[in-house]
Amino acid sequence: MNKGIWLNSSRGIQDIQNLLRSYLEAVIQPGDVVVDATAGRGRDTLFLAQCVGDRGKVYAFDIQEEALTSTRELIKKHDLEKRVEIIQASHSEIAAYVPPDIKAIVFNLGYLPGSTSKVATRAETTVPAIAQALNLLRATGLMAITVYRAHNHALEESEALLAFLTSLDKKEFSVLQGIYLNQKKLSPYWVIIQKNRRKTNESSPAEKNT
Numbered sequence: 001m002n003k004g005i006w007l008n009s010s011r012g013i014q015d016i017q018n019l020l021r022s023y024l025e026a027v028i029q030p031g032d033v034v035v036d037a038t039a040g041r042g043r044d045t046l047f048l049a050q051c052v053g054d055r056g057k058v059y060a061f062d063i064q065e066e067a068l069t070s071t072r073e074l075i076k077k078h079d080l081e082k083r084v085e086i087i088q089a090s091h092s093e094i095a096a097y098v099p100p101d102i103k104a105i106v107f108n109l110g111y112l113p114g115s116t117s118k119v120a121t122r123a124e125t126t127v128p129a130i131a132q133a134l135n136l137l138r139a140t141g142l143m144a145i146t147v148y149r150a151h152n153h154a155l156e157e158s159e160a161l162l163a164f165l166t167s168l169d170k171k172e173f174s175v176l177q178g179i180y181l182n183q184k185k186l187s188p189y190w191v192i193i194q195k196n197r198r199k200t201n202e203s204s205p206a207e208k209n210t
């Protein structure tokens with residue numbers, strides 16, 4: 001994949017996804033295994049499939065048939081079916097489908113763009129899904145979360161998410177937020193989480209308990 005093809009340079013950071021994608025694109029290498037936790041119309045799945053190359057793999061989750069159909073069609077149109085496994089299940093079950101050592105995981109919260117359906121992500125499933133997904137990341141792996149706050153229960157979801165993310169141990173994770181300071185109060189924002197590399201003589205809290 002040519003680096004930078006997803007950058008919409010005419011809109012720059014007016015597009016909330018631009019900076020996030022350019023960072024993901026720099027970090028994801030051919031052959032990596034990655035996850036799209038909210039497939040929707042498949043745009044993130046396609047982006048990830050292009051980043052991982054022929055030897056890589058994308059697991060794409062959604063609970064709505066309409067979203068999975070759109071994603072399947074987009075991936076087929078680009079002839080990338082071999083790189084993508086589409087899973088109709090909640091991302092809160094991610095650990096049952098995805099092996100550990102994942103390089104990058106993308107969550108794009110909210111509802112399916114262009115749908116009349118009001119099925120949107122919810123705090124009760126988003127926070128446990130993100131907690132599980134962080135365990136699946138490999139050292140130096142990334143999670144990218146984009147948070148839209150226009151849907152019902154979005155504020156509840158955003159508050160629960162920020163409470164969880166601010167509690168993460170800074171030695172284990174670096175958590176960076178990108179937010180528009182000069183837009184309306186509930187404009188979208190993103191968060192990038194990196195699982196930090198541990199020193200070889202340091203054990204994880206889970207290892208200490210065994």
Ligand SMILES: C[S@@+](CC[C@H](N)C(=O)[O-])C[C@H]1O[C@@H](n2cnc3c(N)ncnc32)[C@H](O)[C@@H]1O
Pocket residue numbers: 037038039040041042043044045061062063064067089090091092108109110111112113119120121122125
């Ligand atoms: C903002 S859209 C995602 C946009 C998408 N990444 C794209 O490129 O078009 C959010 C999606 O999350 C899905 N969703 C809601 N709850 C979910 C859950 N518990 N597990 C997986 N997907 C969920 C919705 O069905 C919706 O398609």
